[in-house]
Amino acid sequence: MTEEQRLEEFQRKIDSGEKIEPKDWMPESYRKNLIRMISQHAHSEIVGMLPEGNWITRAPSLRRKLILLAKIQDEAGHGLYLYSAAETLGASREELLENLHTGKAKYSSIFNYPTLTWADIGAIGWLVDGAAMVNQVSLIKTSYGPYSRAMVRICKEEAFHNRQGYEIIAELCNGTPEQKQMAQDALDRWWWPAIQMFGPEDTKSTHFEESMKWKIKAESNESLRQKFINMTVPQAEARGLKIPDPNLVFYPETKTYTYGEVDWNEFFNVIQGNGPMNKQRVRARKKAHDDGKWVREAATAYAKKKSKQSAA
Amino acid sequence: MINDTQWNLWEVFVQLKTGKPHEHVGSVHASDKEMALQNARDVYARRDKPVSIWVVPSDNIVATIPQDNEAFFDPADDKVYRHPLFYKIPKGVSVDIH
Numbered sequence: 295m296t297e298e299q300r301l302e303e304f305q306r307k308i309d310s311g312e313k314i315e316p317k318d319w320m321p322e323s324y325r326k327n328l329i330r331m332i333s334q335h336a337h338s339e340i341v342g343m344l345p346e347g348n349w350i351t352r353a354p355s356l357r358r359k360l361i362l363l364a365k366i367q368d369e370a371g372h373g374l375y376l377y378s379a380a381e382t383l384g385a386s387r388e389e390l391l392e393n394l395h396t397g398k399a400k401y402s403s404i405f406n407y408p409t410l411t412w413a414d415i416g417a418i419g420w421l422v423d424g425a426a427m428v429n430q431v432s433l434i435k436t437s438y439g440p441y442s443r444a445m446v447r448i449c450k451e452e453a454f455h456n457r458q459g460y461e462i463i464a465e466l467c468n469g470t471p472e473q474k475q476m477a478q479d480a481l482d483r484w485w486w487p488a489i490q491m492f493g494p495e496d497t498k499s500t501h502f503e504e505s506m507k508w509k510i511k512a513e514s515n516e517s518l519r520q521k522f523i524n525m526t527v528p529q530a531e532a533r534g535l536k537i538p539d540p541n542l543v544f545y546p547e548t549k550t551y552t553y554g555e556v557d558w559n560e561f562f563n564v565i566q567g568n569g570p571m572n573k574q575r576v577r578a579r580k581k582a583h584d585d586g587k588w589v590r591e592a593a594t595a596y597a598k599k600k601s602k603q604s605a606a
Numbered sequence: 607m608i609n610d611t612q613w614n615l616w617e618v619f620v621q622l623k624t625g626k627p628h629e630h631v632g633s634v635h636a637s638d639k640e641m642a643l644q645n646a647r648d649v650y651a652r653r654d655k656p657v658s659i660w661v662v663p664s665d666n667i668v669a670t671i672p673q674d675n676e677a678f679f680d681p682a683d684d685k686v687y688r689h690p691l692f693y694k695i696p697k698g699v700s701v702d703i704h
Contacts, residue, residue, distance in 0.1 A: 318672045367652065374649050378632040387612040387635060444632070451653065587610055593637035594613065600638065 308509050313439035316382040324508050327501070328438055329385045330399075331510065336376035337394045337401035341575050343369045345409045346418060354412060361458050362415065368455065372448045379440040395580050403561060404487045406569030413466055413480035419459015421481075421488040421526065427452050428522045429492065435512035460529065467533040474534075481530065482538045489553070490561045492519040523551050616642040617667060618650055619660040628660055636661075 295303070300319050307314065314320055343366050350366070353359035377387055393399035404422055409415060427449065434445045466477040492515045496502045505511045527544075530537050541554030564572070613635045619628040631650045636642035642661040651659065670678055686692050695701055 315672070317669065371649050371652060374634070375632055378634070381615065381633065387615075391612070440632075447631075590610060590613070590637075593641065594611070597638040597641075 305507075308437045308507075313442060314437050315439045321508075323504060324510070325383050327504065327508075327510055328441065329380055329383050332376055332380040332383075332441055332444075333385065333390045333393070334400055334402075336373045336380060336390070337399055338405065339369050339373035339376060340394075341401045341405045341579060342422075344575055344578055345405055345407070345571070346415060348409050349412065349415050352412070353415075358462075365419070365455050365458065368451050372444075372451070375444040375447055376441075379438075379444045382440045391583065395576065395583060397567065397576060400565060402491060403564040403569065404484075404491050405575060406564050406571045407483070407487055408571050410483075411476055411480060413463065413476040414484070416459050416462030416466065416477065417480035417484040419455050419457075420463050420529070421459070421484050422491070423452060423455040423459060424526060425488045425491045425522050427456055428518050428525070432513045432518060433511070435509065437509035463535075464533055467535065477533070478535055481535050485538050486557065486560075487564075489519060489523070489556055490558075492516075492522070494556075494558050494561070520550065523553055524549065527551055613637045613641075615664040616646070616661045617664050618646040619662070620646075620650055620656045621658040621660075622654055622656050624657050628658065633664060634661070 301321060304314070304318075304320060304324075307318075314324075346362060346366050346369075350359060350362055353362050377390060380390060381387060390399070394401070409418070430445050430449050430452065434442055434449065436442050436445070463477050463480070466473045495516045496514050506514075527537055527542065539554045541552065543552045544550075545552070563569070567573075614637070615633050616636055617633050618631050620631050621628045634642060634645040634649055636645050639661065643659060646659050646661050
C-alpha cells in the first residue's frame with residue numbers, strides 16, 4: 295500500500311466510526327497530536343492533586359476528609375489511566391514525566407490558582423471537575439481507542455467529584471451569612487478560570503482541522519464551554535449565588551446564555567508560567583519525584599536480588 | 607549505579623464477576639510481579655470489587671499485526687461449510703436442539 299492509500303483507508307475507518315487501535319497504521323501527526331493531548335491531560339490530573347491536597351489536614355469533618363482523600367486518590371488513578379493510554383502510542387513514562395518537570399509539557403492552567411478557603415474545595419469539585427466532565431464526556435467519542443476507554447473509566451468515577459463539590463457549596467449556602475459569602479467568594483475567583491479551561495475559540499489552523507477531521511476531538515472548545523455555562527448557571531442560581539459576569543443573559547428560545555468577554559491575556563499569561571502558583575506546583579511535583587528516587591532504586595534492587603535467588 | 611526508571615510495563619486484565627472473561631483494562635508500571643498486582647488493584651479496582659486480576663509483562667504479549675490481518679485471518683472466511691446454514695435438512699425434520 296502506498297502512503298496515500300494508507301491515509302485514505304485511515305480516513306475511511308474514522309469516517310465510519312471505527313476506532314483506531316495502537317498497532318494500526320496512523321499518520322505521524324495523528325500520533326504526535328494525541329501524545330501531546332493525552333499527556334497534557336494526564337499531567338493535569340496529577341498536578342490537580344496539589345491544590346486539593348492543601349486541604350486534607352484541614353477538612354472540616356472526618357467525613358469530608360475521607361471524601362477528599364478518595365477524590366485525590368482518584369485523580370492519581372486518572373493520571374495513570376491516561377499515561378497508560380499515551381504509552382500505547384510509543385511515548386515512555388520517563389519521557390512524559392521529564393517533559394512535565396522541565397516545563398516542556400503543559401497542564402491545565404486552572405491548577406495554577408491557590409485554594410485559599412474550604413469553599414475552594416467545593417468550587418473545584420463543582421466548577422473545575424464539572425468543566426472537566428463536559429470535556430471528557432465529549433472525548434469518549436475520540437477516534438483513538440485507548441483514549442476513549444480511559445475517558446469512559448474516568449467519567450464513571452468523576453461524577454462523584456462533581457457532586458461532592460456542589461454539596462460543599464450548597465452546605466455553605468445554607469449556613470451563616472459568612473459561610474454563604476465564602477461560597478460566593480470562591481465562585482467569584484474560580485468562575486473565569488473554569489470558563490478558560492476549554493481554551494480559546496478554535497482558530498482555523500491545520501492543527502484544529504486535523505483534530506476534527508481525524509476525530510481526535512469531537513467538539514469545538516466554544517461549544518463545550520457553552521454547554522458548561524448552560525448547565526452551571528442554574529446550579530448557582532438555585533443556591534442564590536451570583537455568577538460574576540454582568541453580561542450573562544438567558545435566551546429562553548435557545549435555552550442558552552450569552553456571556554461576557556473572556557480575558558485570554560490572563561489565560562496565556564498563566565499558561566506561560568506567570569500564574570500565582572505555577573512555580574510551587576512544578577516544584578512540588580519535582581520534589582515528590584526526586585524524593586521517590588530511592589524507593590524506585592530500592593524496589594529495582596530488591597526485584598533483581600529476588601530473581602537471582604529464584605534462578606539459583 | 608541503578609538508572610532511575612519508572613520500572614517495566616505490565617498489562618492488566620480484570621475479571622469483574624465469576625463466569626465472565628478477564629478483560630484488558632490498561633497497564634501499570636512495577637518492579638516485580640507482586641508490585642504489579644498491587645498497583646493493578648490500586649489503579650483499576652478502586653470501586654467494583656473484582657474476583658480476579660491478571661498482570662503480564664507487556665513485552666511478553668505476542669500480537670497479530672493489523673497490516674497482516676487480511677492474509678492472517680483469511681482462512682476464517684472461505685469455508686462456508688463451517689456454518690450450519692450450509693447444510694440442507696429435509697422438510698419436516700428438526701435437528702435444532704431446544
